[in-house]
Amino acid sequence: MENYTEQDKFLLAVDCIIFGFDKQDLKILLIKRDFEPEKGNWSLMGGFLKKNESLDEAANRVLHHLTGLENVYLEQLQTYSALDRDPVERTVSVSYFALINLTEKTKINEDFSAKWFSINEAPPLIFDHNQMVSDAISWLRHSVATKPIGFELLPEKFTMKQLQSVYEVILGEELDKRNFINKINALDILIKIEEKDRSSSRKGSFLYTFDEVKYKAKVADGFTFKFMGVK
Amino acid sequence: MENYTEQDKFLLAVDCIIFGFDKQDLKILLIKRDFEPEKGNWSLMGGFLKKNESLDEAANRVLHHLTGLENVYLEQLQTYSALDRDPVERTVSVSYFALINLTEKTKINEDFSAKWFSINEAPPLIFDHNQMVSDAISWLRHSVATKPIGFELLPEKFTMKQLQSVYEVILGEELDKRNFINKINALDILIKIEEKDRSSSRKGSFLYTFDEVKYKAKVADGFTFKFMGVK
DNA sequence: TATTTAAGTGTATAAATTACATTTATTAAA
DNA sequence: TTTAATAAATGTAATTTATACACTTAAATA
Structure with a gap:
């Protein structure tokens, strides 16, 4: 050879x-x-x-x-x-x-x-x-x-507000809080943790993690992540 | 150096x-x-x-x-x-x-x-x-x-049927003719030529070309090509 | 116990996508 | 010249998805 x-x-x-x-x-x-x-x-x-x-x-x-x-x-x-x-x-x-x-x-x-x-x-x-x-x-x-990569920029546990900020800064536009949460929840790939982040408010906000196992299962099942056109 | x-x-x-x-x-x-x-x-x-x-x-x-x-x-x-x-x-x-x-x-x-x-x-x-x-x-x-690349696989002048076939074979699914044409026309980036291809039918079908100039102008103006979710 | 702060939540309207069937133009054959 | 055959061309109602929008709740601190 x-x-x-x-x-x-x-x-x-x-x-x-x-x-x-x-x-x-x-x-x-x-x-x-x-x-x-x-x-x-x-x-x-x-x-x-x-x-x-x-x-x-x-x-x-x-x-x-x-x-x-x-x-x-x-x-x-x-x-x-x-x-x-x-x-x-x-x-x-x-x-x-x-x-x-x-x-x-x-x-x-x-x-x-x-x-x-x-x-x-x-x-x-x-x-x-x-x-x-x-x-x-x-x-x-x-x-x-x-692709679900927004999470990569955040700690393992994050608030919805943080995730929204990631999207806002990357997309360069402000998003509506309610629509954002509705959309993310509809994707059904986050786990809500019974634990709050209290650094930003008295009430505290719930933490979430990305459910990679569920995500992969959904993808194998024909699901495709799409996060578009959310104002 | x-x-x-x-x-x-x-x-x-x-x-x-x-x-x-x-x-x-x-x-x-x-x-x-x-x-x-x-x-x-x-x-x-x-x-x-x-x-x-x-x-x-x-x-x-x-x-x-x-x-x-x-x-x-x-x-x-x-x-x-x-x-x-x-x-x-x-x-x-x-x-x-x-x-x-x-x-x-x-x-x-x-x-x-x-x-x-x-x-x-x-x-x-x-x-x-x-x-x-x-x-x-x-x-x-x-x-x-x-991206408007479907046209690259076709001759400069093509019929809607041919374009639909390109999309069907790439996406691996059948598309509805009326919806396909409506969607493509809504994008407003094709020029309809007053000339027919008669190889496939007696009636003949009109030929189109991709209007690259118009497309580029639209992109410069904030337009983004999207061809998704058309059944 | 009142005040403050950000979190959390739902609905009506608008826009986009989907499902779906008939008419038209033309040629070739009768 | 009429008829039959073929694929092209066309529109709308129903459904789904996206958007706009404002009040209530939980908890800490004063």
Whole structure:
């Protein structure tokens, strides 16, 4: 069995668009680049693919290295291959998007001078990272309407209000509280816990969790998650 | 400016999932592999990325080489990187899906022993190509509901019946003719031509074309294509 | 026990989707 | 020239889904 000896080889990288949700805000985790070119400028967290790992593994490694987190929601998006996208050397990069629950006091590796930015206040980024982020935001908007990923941005137990805020900030519009709750309840994929969050009001609000088992059973049964057109 | 000299490099390939529509049938174009390993088995059309091209250019090149066609609808899907996906040598492959109008007597380069297969009658494929195809079919199903790509599988002028057939075969369900036409007309992105196709009936049926200019204007104006839930 | 705060709840209207059957244009055969 | 055959073209009522909208409840604190 011969090798493909005649063919060109390429540097392959992953770049992570890391989204977090904090109170009312959709945020993105960026790092400050500490080498030339573009030293001191903001960038996505990335890393080169290594010989003995898959792209998913590389993305998980990079993410873990920066945040210490494992089992984060991580999805491959697009592969960027413009000839001049990295001025140092031709590099093809695969973007991944990650959803993180920020409330659990995520610790960030200080080696990277990383910082969370509100989506609307993020600085310009190096290379084609601006494009990657804007593609990822489009995808997030689309995804949240067709997959139950809103929960990934919240702690395991969350209030309806928090979930509504996630949807509002991603969709970029205010939603009606009653309609939102009716719609979510109609999906029938949450478990209401007999436990209240009292941090926001005297009455306290009930907590919910995503019922992944039920969700999967429903999907196997032909159900498709759809969350659209809720004002 | 230093190079990334320490990093591993990889073979990068593109593999094309080429869909065509013929009368009532969604088809896929496969080639017969003529070298080891897996010689004689069916495969997607693919090729290695070259030093001086982007992935999109590589996919277009591969597609053009096989079909002679240019300006085909082509979209990047996913990048596959499992360590053992190609037994010859580690290769990372980016899948592309293409939509082709088959009725215009597409000529296929005979060097590749290529053949059109009905989606339901396609043979097992080499490597992870089965996975690529099934991912592409899911994506096609999803895409046809959210983007005006049904037209890409038809000649420039088409009848409502043909368009309905495209939707039916992709969605895998029968649609009601009146509801289908009402829905499509409500989208208001087709031009009715004063010209009939007489191949299928004595009365003949009017031909339509996709009004791309109008569509783009509507999108710029906030319109989003949605074709869902039509029985 | 009164006040304050956010949580929790229901319904009527509007819009979208679905189910469904007859008429029309044309050609070929009688 | 009339008739028969074929697929194209067309509209509406019933149902489902989405939207707009405001008051009551639970609990803590003053």
